Amino acid sequence: MKRWLKISLATIGALAAVAVTTLAWALHQADTKMVRVVSIASHPVTPGRDAASLSRGRYLFESRGCTDCHGAQGGGKLFIDDGAMKVAGPNITSGPGGMVARYRPEDWERAIRHGVKPDGRPLMIMPSEDYNRLTDQDLAALVGYLQQLPPVAGQGAVLQLPVPVRVLYGLGLIQDAAARIDHSLPPEQPVPEGVTVAHGRYVANMCMGCHGPQLTGGKIAGAPPDWPAAANLTNGDGHGMQPYASAAAFSTMMRTGRRPDGTEVSPVMPFNALKNLSDTDLGALHAYLRTLPPQPTGQR
Numbered sequence: 001m002k003r004w005l006k007i008s009l010a011t012i013g014a015l016a017a018v019a020v021t022t023l024a025w026a027l028h029q030a031d032t033k034m035v036r037v038v039s040i041a042s043h044p045v046t047p048g049r050d051a052a053s054l055s056r057g058r059y060l061f062e063s064r065g066c067t068d069c070h071g072a073q074g075g076g077k078l079f080i081d082d083g084a085m086k087v088a089g090p091n092i093t094s095g096p097g098g099m100v101a102r103y104r105p106e107d108w109e110r111a112i113r114h115g116v117k118p119d120g121r122p123l124m125i126m127p128s129e130d131y132n133r134l135t136d137q138d139l140a141a142l143v144g145y146l147q148q149l150p151p152v153a154g155q156g157a158v159l160q161l162p163v164p165v166r167v168l169y170g171l172g173l174i175q176d177a178a179a180r181i182d183h184s185l186p187p188e189q190p191v192p193e194g195v196t197v198a199h200g201r202y203v204a205n206m207c208m209g210c211h212g213p214q215l216t217g218g219k220i221a222g223a224p225p226d227w228p229a230a231a232n233l234t235n236g237d238g239h240g241m242q243p244y245a246s247a248a249a250f251s252t253m254m255r256t257g258r259r260p261d262g263t264e265v266s267p268v269m270p271f272n273a274l275k276n277l278s279d280t281d282l283g284a285l286h287a288y289l290r291t292l293p294p295q296p297t298g299q300r
Contacts, residue, residue, distance in 0.1 A: 045108075047144035063273055104118075113131055113134060124177065132205070135190045168222070195247075195287060199280075216299045233289050235289075236295070257271040
C-alpha cells in the first residue's frame with residue numbers, strides 16, 4: 001500500500017511539474033509571438049478623396065463591422081468585458097489618444113488587410129481576414145473616409161487577456177490577426193455590383209472572421225466562453241441557411257436579428273452593422289451562400 005501511494009504521489013508530482021513547465025513555456029511563446037515582426041510587401045493605396053469614394057468609404061465603415069470595435073465616431077469602443085477579459089478597439093481618428101495620426105498609406109493597408117502594425121508586430125484582435133480581400137478601390141475609399149473623420153478623444157487598444165487565453169495563443173490553438181491570413185494573395189479584382197453570385201462571394205469575405213474561411217462555422221477561437229458557435233452557412237440539413245430559401249427572409253433576418261419564426265439570433269452577430277447592408281449586397285450574399293455545398297460544421 002505504501003509503495004502504491006509513493007508511486008501515485010510521484011506520478012502526480014511529475015504531472016504537476018510537466019503542467020507548470022508547459023504553462024511557463026506557453027506564456028513565453030505568447031509573449032514572443034506578440035512582439036514578432038511580420039514581413040509584408042509594401043502595397044500602398046492612395047486614399048480616395050472624391051465624393052463618390054467618401055460615400056463608399058462611409059458605407060463600408062458602417063456596414064462591415066468597423067463600428068463594432070471602433071465606435072460610430074471612430075473614437076474606440078469596449079466590446080468585450082467579462083471581468084477576466086477586456087478588449088477595446090482603439091481611437092482611429094486624429095483626436096487625442098488617436099493611433100493613426102502618423103499612418104502612411106502602406107500602414108493603413110497593412111493594418112486593415114494584413115493585421116500588422118506599422119512597426120511590423122501583429123495586431124491581436126483586428127479581423128483582417130474579413131478585409132484582406134478588399135479591392136484596392138474599396139480600401140482606398142475606406143481609408144479616405146477614415147482619414148476625414150472628425151477628431152474625437154479616445155485611447156489606444158485595450159487588450160487584457162486571461163491566462164488561459166494567453167496559454168492557448170502560445171500553444172497555437174488561438175491565432176492573432178496576422179497568422180490567419182495568406183499574405184501572398186494579391187488584392188481582389190473588382191466585379192460589377194449586382195445581385196450575382198460573383199458579387200456575393202466578394203461580400204461574403206466579411207463573414208470569415210466568425211464563420212471561418214469555408215463558412216462552415218463552429219466555435220470561434222479566442223472568443224469569450226459564453227459566445228455561441230458560429231452557424232454553418234453551407235446548405236446542409238439543419239445548417240444556418242436552411243430557413244432562408246428566399247432573399248427576402250434572409251434580408252429581414254440580417255436587418256432585424258430575428259429568424260422567420262420570430263426567435264432572436266445571437267446578439268454576437270454584428271447586427272448594428274449588418275442592418276446597413278444595401279439591398280444589392282444582401283441579395284448577392286444570399287445568392288452566393290445558397291450555392292455553397294454542404295460541409296461538416298467547423299471545417300475551418
